Amino acid sequence: xxxxxxxxxxxxxxxxxxxxxxxxxxxxxxxxxxxxxxxxxxxxxxxxxxxxxxxxxxxxxxxxxxxxxxxxxxxxxxxxxxxxxxxxxxxxxxxxxxxxxxxxxxxxxxxxxxxxxxxx
Amino acid sequence: xxxxxxxxxxxxxxxxxxxxxxxxxxxxxxxxxxxxxxxxxxxxxxxxxxxxxxxxxxxxxxxxxxxxxxxxxxxxxxxxxxxxxxxxxxxxxxxxxxxxxxxxxxxxxx
Numbered sequence: 001x002x003x004x005x006x007x008x009x010x011x012x013x014x015x016x017x018x019x020x021x022x023x024x025x026x027x028x029x030x031x032x033x034x035x036x037x038x039x040x041x042x043x044x045x046x047x048x049x050x051x052x053x054x055x056x057x058x059x060x061x062x063x064x065x066x067x068x069x070x071x072x073x074x075x076x077x078x079x080x081x082x083x084x085x086x087x088x089x090x091x092x093x094x095x096x097x098x099x100x101x102x103x104x105x106x107x108x109x110x111x112x113x114x115x116x117x118x119x120x
Numbered sequence: 121x122x123x124x125x126x127x128x129x130x131x132x133x134x135x136x137x138x139x140x141x142x143x144x145x146x147x148x149x150x151x152x153x154x155x156x157x158x159x160x161x162x163x164x165x166x167x168x169x170x171x172x173x174x175x176x177x178x179x180x181x182x183x184x185x186x187x188x189x190x191x192x193x194x195x196x197x198x199x200x201x202x203x204x205x206x207x208x209x210x211x212x213x214x215x216x217x218x219x220x221x222x223x224x225x226x227x228x229x230x
Contacts, residue, residue, distance in 0.1 A: 106156035
């Protein structure tokens with residue numbers, strides 16, 4: 001069974017940093033593109049970032065480019081999102097999701113999300 | 121890139137069929153057949169219900185179907201059931217290794 005479990009969400013002040021983690025099991029992690037998607041309170045889904053299976057390619061939404069860094073540890077089946085210079089508008093539930101073996105795919109498994117609140 | 125446009129809400133009675141749209145442009149829906157749809161019940165994570173425009177993952181009811189014409193994708197729910205009441209989001213590959221989600225449609229079963 002495919003499982004994804006996010007952690008690391010917290011209340012953080014504007015300008016602060018936070019690292020989210022997503023531990024996965026039930027599939028060969030290194031074969032799949034992994035993605036972070038977020039959802040602000042009462043709002044829709046927003047694609048944040050994706051990383052290739054071997055970590056060689058990383059892609060970002062314009063809203064987070066230069067502030068967030070996606071990475072993965074294929075030896076420990078964990079996806080990460082380093083979030084720097086956080087803003088109030090980054091407040092959201094952050095979901096990790098499994099993509100396909102290439103970027104041009106869809107998101108077939110999702111974690112339950114971790115909540116990030118940026119506020120002073 | 122701007123979000124794909126969906127109607128904010130759609131409603132129907134049990135047993136009816138409803139169809140709602142997801143509109144993009146020639147940079148996303150008009151170019152790529154990489155449309156997916158997600159169902160999200162309140163407090164839960166999204167769930168993939170349609171991929172590749174009109175394919176259903178294993179375990180998804182055949183009451184859900186998708187289509188696309190030009191820059192507009194559509195999701196049809198046939199034989200509407202109470203448990204179909206949820207938010208639905210379309211998503212398209214947007215080129216240059218990016219994705220765009222729709223604004224979301226809340227489905228109500230009257």
